[in-house]
Amino acid sequence: MSEENRRRWFLRACAASVVSANVPLMRVASAKADGLPVEGAFPSLSGSSGWLNSRPLTPADLRGKVVLIDFWTYTCINWRRTLPYVRAWADRYKDRGLVVIGVHTPEFPFERDVGNIRWAVKDMRVDYPVAIDSDYAVWHAFSNEYWPALYFIDAQGRIRHHFFGEGEYDRSERVIQQLLSENGIGDIGPGLVSVRASGAELAADWATQKSPETYLGTAQAVNFASAGGAVVDTVHAYSAPTGLELNHWALAGDWIVGKGAAVSNQPGGRIAYQFHARDLHLVMGPATRGTTARFRVLLDRQRPGAAHGVDVDEQGNGKVTEQRLYSLIRQSKSTADHHFEIEFLDPGVEAFVFTFG
Numbered sequence: 148m149s150e151e152n153r154r155r156w157f158l159r160a161c162a163a164s165v166v167s168a169n170v171p172l173m174r175v176a177s178a179k180a181d182g183l184p185v186e187g188a189f190p191s192l193s194g195s196s197g198w199l200n201s202r203p204l205t206p207a208d209l210r211g212k213v214v215l216i217d218f219w220t221y222t223c224i225n226w227r228r229t230l231p232y233v234r235a236w237a238d239r240y241k242d243r244g245l246v247v248i249g250v251h252t253p254e255f256p257f258e259r260d261v262g263n264i265r266w267a268v269k270d271m272r273v274d275y276p277v278a279i280d281s282d283y284a285v286w287h288a289f290s291n292e293y294w295p296a297l298y299f300i301d302a303q304g305r306i307r308h309h310f311f312g313e314g315e316y317d318r319s320e321r322v323i324q325q326l327l328s329e330n331g332i333g334d335i336g337p338g339l340v341s342v343r344a345s346g347a348e349l350a351a352d353w354a355t356q357k358s359p360e361t362y363l364g365t366a367q368a369v370n371f372a373s374a375g376g377a378v379v380d381t382v383h384a385y386s387a388p389t390g391l392e393l394n395h396w397a398l399a400g401d402w403i404v405g406k407g408a409a410v411s412n413q414p415g416g417r418i419a420y421q422f423h424a425r426d427l428h429l430v431m432g433p434a435t436r437g438t439t440a441r442f443r444v445l446l447d448r449q450r451p452g453a454a455h456g457v458d459v460d461e462q463g464n465g466k467v468t469e470q471r472l473y474s475l476i477r478q479s480k481s482t483a484d485h486h487f488e489i490e491f492l493d494p495g496v497e498a499f500v501f502t503f504g
Contacts, residue, residue, distance in 0.1 A: 191285075192278055199268050213299075215233070219251055236320060237275045297309060316339075316342075352424070374388070380404070383401070396420040425503075444463035447485055456473070
């Protein structure tokens, strides 16, 4: 897949994540400074409801520093794959005048929980300041629409560059270097960071990926193949067809399907998905916080073996413990369509969205 087509794929996938469709995607440059447009002033951060890893910061506090704003939400696989680079930039340039600020703006209701955000910050090694933006105040101040989104702000408090989605890491780092150089920081060096990603942070195999982000709640669900369709907000016994078309999915067993998620109501509830990608992830969690639920995964109706993700073993066994993204399948490559199934051995699991890589 070419870089241009990969970019289009990402923007199509993220379209389901747009929160405010009435704000402009791109700003119009009002001027140029050393080849980078001046896109506007540093918006306020005052709408954040709290901060992690830092006291509250303001644009005035940050004047004289180069600032990188990174909009994220902790279950977003697209953001997870950019994190190794953002983390590396924060570490390399922190003593040269760069301040990285992660603005955590939630997609799902459970991502508003400060305890969940704090867990994610620790688990994902996010050591730079994080503004908690659960009311979307900072998101709207930037007229932002996407996760992930990067905004590059110079030492004079002007937005000079932005990028939405994955990729263009070399370009982004060179923008950081240019803004630091403009601020009189010497001895930056021409080299770029070297990143070795693993787990959910590993870059997608765009050349073979043919499956898009797929939501299980009725508000955004597509290609649901269980007979009779979804019965909303009611306990219902579903059945799955023996075969599925590519990128179609089905439920089997007792489920409650709501606008945002499908909730397993009895032991033995299953989800099947016909996909084409190297990796398969599922955002899910216990419906009652503090509980756990066992599950079992099959790939092409067999135990996954070496194709298991980091959250299951070779036999396909795993546990739902937190509300987060779970890595269930990781193949060496994907050259064919595959049939995936997950069976929940205990009730009470909310399943939100499949993502792929």
